[in-house]
Amino acid sequence: MRAIDVTRTAVGNTLRSKLRTFFTVLAIVVGAFTLALTMGIGAGVGKFVDNVASDYGQLDQMFVSAAPEADADSDSELTEYDPQARQDAGEGDFFRDMMAGGALDDDDITTLEQIDGVTEVYPVLSVQTEYVETSASDAYELQEIGFPSISDAMHLTAGEVATAGETEMTIPEKWLEAFGLEEAEANSVVGEVVDLGVPNAIGGVETVEVTISGVSQEAISGVGGTPMPSMSLYQHIYDLNQHGLEQTPDPVYVQAIVDVENLEENEQAIKADLEEAGYQGITAEDQMGQIQGLIDAVTWVIGGFGLIALLAASFGIVNTLLMSVQERTREIGLMKALGLSRARVFSLFSAEAIMLGIMGAAIGIAGGVLTGVIGNRILTDGPLSDVVGLTLYEVAPVPLLMVVALILIIAFIAGTLPAWRAAKKDPIEALRYE
Amino acid sequence: MSTSVIDTEVPVLQTENVGKTYGRGPARFHALKGLSCEIDHGESVAVIGKSGSGKSTLMHVLALLDRPSSGTVCLEGEQVNDLKPQHISTLRNETFGFIFQQFFLNPNQTVLENVTLPLKIAGVGRSERNRRGMEVLRQLEMDSKAKNKATDLSGGQKQRVCIARALISNPTVIFADEPTGNLDSATSETVEDILFGLHAHHGITLVIVTHDEDLAAKCQRRLIMQDGEILSEEPGAHTAVNNSEGGAA
Ligand SMILES: Nc1ncnc2c1ncn2[C@@H]1O[C@H](COP(=O)(O)OP(=O)(O)OP(=O)(O)O)[C@@H](O)[C@H]1O
Ligand SMILES: [Mg+2]
Numbered sequence: 001m002r003a004i005d006v007t008r009t010a011v012g013n014t015l016r017s018k019l020r021t022f023f024t025v026l027a028i029v030v031g032a033f034t035l036a037l038t039m040g041i042g043a044g045v046g047k048f049v050d051n052v053a054s055d056y057g058q059l060d061q062m063f064v065s066a067a068p069e070a071d072a073d074s075d076s077e078l079t080e081y082d083p084q085a086r087q088d089a090g091e092g093d094f095f096r097d098m099m100a101g102g103a104l105d106d107d108d109i110t111t112l113e114q115i116d117g118v119t120e121v122y123p124v125l126s127v128q129t130e131y132v133e134t135s136a137s138d139a140y141e142l143q144e145i146g147f148p149s150i151s152d153a154m155h156l157t158a159g160e161v162a163t164a165g166e167t168e169m170t171i172p173e174k175w176l177e178a179f180g181l182e183e184a185e186a187n188s189v190v191g192e193v194v195d196l197g198v199p200n201a202i203g204g205v206e207t208v209e210v211t212i213s214g215v216s217q218e219a220i221s222g223v224g225g226t227p228m229p230s231m232s233l234y235q236h237i238y239d240l241n242q243h244g245l246e247q248t249p250d251p252v253y254v255q256a257i258v259d260v261e262n263l264e265e266n267e268q269a270i271k272a273d274l275e276e277a278g279y280q281g282i283t284a285e286d287q288m289g290q291i292q293g294l295i296d297a298v299t300w301v302i303g304g305f306g307l308i309a310l311l312a313a314s315f316g317i318v319n320t321l322l323m324s325v326q327e328r329t330r331e332i333g334l335m336k337a338l339g340l341s342r343a344r345v346f347s348l349f350s351a352e353a354i355m356l357g358i359m360g361a362a363i364g365i366a367g368g369v370l371t372g373v374i375g376n377r378i379l380t381d382g383p384l385s386d387v388v389g390l391t392l393y394e395v396a397p398v399p400l401l402m403v404v405a406l407i408l409i410i411a412f413i414a415g416t417l418p419a420w421r422a423a424k425k426d427p428i429e430a431l432r433y434e
Numbered sequence: 435m436s437t438s439v440i441d442t443e444v445p446v447l448q449t450e451n452v453g454k455t456y457g458r459g460p461a462r463f464h465a466l467k468g469l470s471c472e473i474d475h476g477e478s479v480a481v482i483g484k485s486g487s488g489k490s491t492l493m494h495v496l497a498l499l500d501r502p503s504s505g506t507v508c509l510e511g512e513q514v515n516d517l518k519p520q521h522i523s524t525l526r527n528e529t530f531g532f533i534f535q536q537f538f539l540n541p542n543q544t545v546l547e548n549v550t551l552p553l554k555i556a557g558v559g560r561s562e563r564n565r566r567g568m569e570v571l572r573q574l575e576m577d578s579k580a581k582n583k584a585t586d587l588s589g590g591q592k593q594r595v596c597i598a599r600a601l602i603s604n605p606t607v608i609f610a611d612e613p614t615g616n617l618d619s620a621t622s623e624t625v626e627d628i629l630f631g632l633h634a635h636h637g638i639t640l641v642i643v644t645h646d647e648d649l650a651a652k653c654q655r656r657l658i659m660q661d662g663e664i665l666s667e668e669p670g671a672h673t674a675v676n677n678s679e680g681g682a683a
C-alpha cells in the first residue's frame with residue numbers, strides 16, 4: 001500500500017464516525033489551545049520586557065532604597081512577642097516591609113552621593129502638573145511628566161536634553177501638533193517658551209516659563225513619550241506643589257535613582273557597598289528579570305495545565321482507536337488476508353492517531369493564536385492602553401511548531417497500542433469474528 | 435530461489451503430511467491429521483465433507499493464511515513454510531483470489547473501492563486501480579453499480595463484486611469457501627457459471643470448499659474429507675455432464 005493511500009484511508013476512517021472523532025479531537029484542542037495561548041503570552045510579555053529593559057539598560061543606573069530590616073526576611077523563624085518592640089516599629093513599617101525597601105530622606109541622599117562609583121543621585125519625588133500652554137495654542141492638559149534620571153535613554157529628533165540647572169524641558173514628538181508643526185519641522189520648536197501650569201498646596205495654579213530644549217521620539221518602552229524637565233525644573237515643580245503650606249515638610253523619597261560609573265563592571269561592588277551602608281540597589285535588568293520571572297512562572301503553570309490536558313487527551317485517542325480496531329476486526333482481517341503486511345496495518349492506525357493529533361493541533365492552535373491576538377488588541381487598546389508599548393501576546397512560530405510536534409508525538413505514542421493490536425490480528429480469527 | 439517462469443508440470447499447490455492442531459492439553463484438537471494432496475495448474479477442485487471435517491482449515495493452509503503445525507506446503511514447487519510473513523503476504527496478494535460465504539465487503543466504501551482493494555494493498559496507483567476495477571466489473575456486468583455503496587446490492591450482486599475483487603489481481607488460484615452458501619439456487623447458478631467460465635477461458639485454478647453437491651459435481655476433482663483426513667478422491671461429473679448435455683439430473 002502506498003503512503004498516499006495509507007493517509008487517504010486514515011483520513012476516511014477518522015471521518016467515518018464523526019461524533020466520536022469530534023470529541024476525541026476536542027480534548028486535544030483544549031490542550032493545544034492552552035499551550036498556544038501561554039506560549040504566545042510568554043513571548044509577548046517577554047518581548048515587552050526586553051524592549052523596556054534595553055531602553056533602560058543602556059543607562060548605567062540603579063534603583064536604591066533603604067534595605068529592609070534584617071528580621072523582616074526571616075518570616076520562617078518564630079519571634080517571641082514583645083509589645084514594646086511592636087510599638088517601636090510603628091505603623092509605617094508594614095508598608096515598608098511590603099515594598100521590601102524603605103524610604104529615604106535628605107541624609108540618605110548625602111550618604112549615597114559619597115559611595116564610590118556613584119556619579120549622580122536623583123531622589124524620587126512625586127510632582128503634579130496641570131497644563132501647558134504654547135504661544136500658538138490654548139492650554140493642553142498635562143497629566144504626566146518624566147523623571148529626569150532617564151533623560152539619556154531618550155532618542156532626540158531635535159535639540160538637546162534639558163540642561164541641569166536651567167528651566168528647560170524636552171517635549172515628545174506628538175506635541176509638535178500643538179505648535180502647528182510637522183515632525184520634520186522639529187528643529188524650529190527648540191528655544192520656544194511655554195507656560196507650565198503647576199498646582200500648589202492650597203488649590204491655586206502657578207505658572208513657570210519653560211524653554212523647550214529638544215524633541216524626543218517615543219520608544220516602544222514609553223521612554224521619550226512625556227515632557228522631560230531638567231532635574232532643577234523638576235525640583236522647582238515639587239517646591240511649587242508645596243507652596244502655601246505653613247511649614248514645608250522634610251521631603252521623603254520612595255527611592256533614589258543613582259547614576260553609576262560603568263554599571264556592568266562595578267555592579268557587584270556598588271551593590272555590596274550599598275548593602276554595607278544599609279541600602280539595597282537593583283538594576284533595571286534585575287527589576288525586569290523579576291517581572292519576567294513572575295510571568296514565566298504563571299505561563300509555566302498554565303502551560304502545565306495544557307500539558308495535563310494533552311495527557312488526558314492521549315487516553316482519549318487510545319480509547320477511540322481501540323474501539324475502532326475492535327469494530328473493524330473483520331475489515332482488518334480481510335485486508336491482511338488480501339496481503340496487507342503487519343507493518344502497513346500498524347501504519348494505517350498510527351496515521352489515524354496522527355490525523356486526530358493534526359486536527360486537534362490545528363484547531364487548538366488556530367483558536368489559541370486568534371484568542372491571543374484579539375485579546376491582546378482588546379486589552380492593550382482598552383483597559384491597559386496606558387502602558388505604552390505593552391504586548392501581551394505575540395505569535396511565536398518556533399514554540400508553536402514545538403507544540404505541534406509535541407502533540408503529534410503524543411498522538412503517535414497513543415496510537416501505538418491500538419495499532420499494534422490491529423497489526424497482530426490473525427486474519428482467520430478476524431474473518432471468523434461475528 | 436529458482437525460476438519465475440510458471441512450469442505447468444509442477445503442481446501449483448502441494449501439501450505433504452500437513453497437520454494442524456488447535457489448543458493444548460486435554461483441549462488439544464487435531465483439525466488436520468497428516469494430509470497430502472496436490473493441485474495442478476488449471477484444475478478445478480472441490481473440497482467436500484461433513485461440517486467440522488477440516489475443509490476450511492485445509493483451505494486456509496493451502497492459501498497461506500495459516501501455518502500448518504506440521505508438514506510442508508509448496509507453492510509452484512517451492513516450500514513456503516519458512517518464508518517471512520511479509521513475503522507470504524505479498525505472495526498471497528499476487529497469486530491468490532478469495533471468495534467468502536459472508537462476502538466481507540466494506541459497507542462504507544463503493545463497489546469500485548471494494549473491488550480495487552487488493553490493488554491498493556499491492557501499491558498500485560489510484561487511476562490504474564480504477565481503470566482495472568471498471569474493466570473487471572464490466573466483465574461481470576456490474577459496472578453500472580461501480581459508484582454504489584456495497585450495502586445497496588443484492589446477495590448475488592455482492593458475490594459478483596467479491597468475484598471481481600478476487601479476479602482483479604489476475605490470480606493463479608481462486609479460493610472460494612462456500613461461495614454459494616448464502617445464495618438462492620438461481621443466483622448460485624449464475625455465480626457458478628461465472629466461476630467455471632473463468633476457469634475454462636482464463637485457465638484459473640479453482641479450489642472450492644462447499645456443501646453443495648451440484649457445485650462439487652461441476653469440478654474436475656473432488657476431495658472428500660472426514661475428521662481431518664482426505665477420505666477419498668473422486669473425479670467430478672463435469673466432463674460427463676459436458677458429453678451428454680443435461681443427462682445427469
Ligand atoms: N481456532 C480454532 N480453535 C479450536 N478449534 C478450531 C479452530 N478452528 C477450527 N477448529 C476446529 O477444527 C475443526 C475443523 O474446522 P473447519 O472450520 O475446518 O471445518 P469445516 O470442515 O470447514 O466445517 P464447516 O463445513 O462447518 O465450515 C472443527 O472441529 C473446528 O471446531
Ligand atoms: Mg468451513
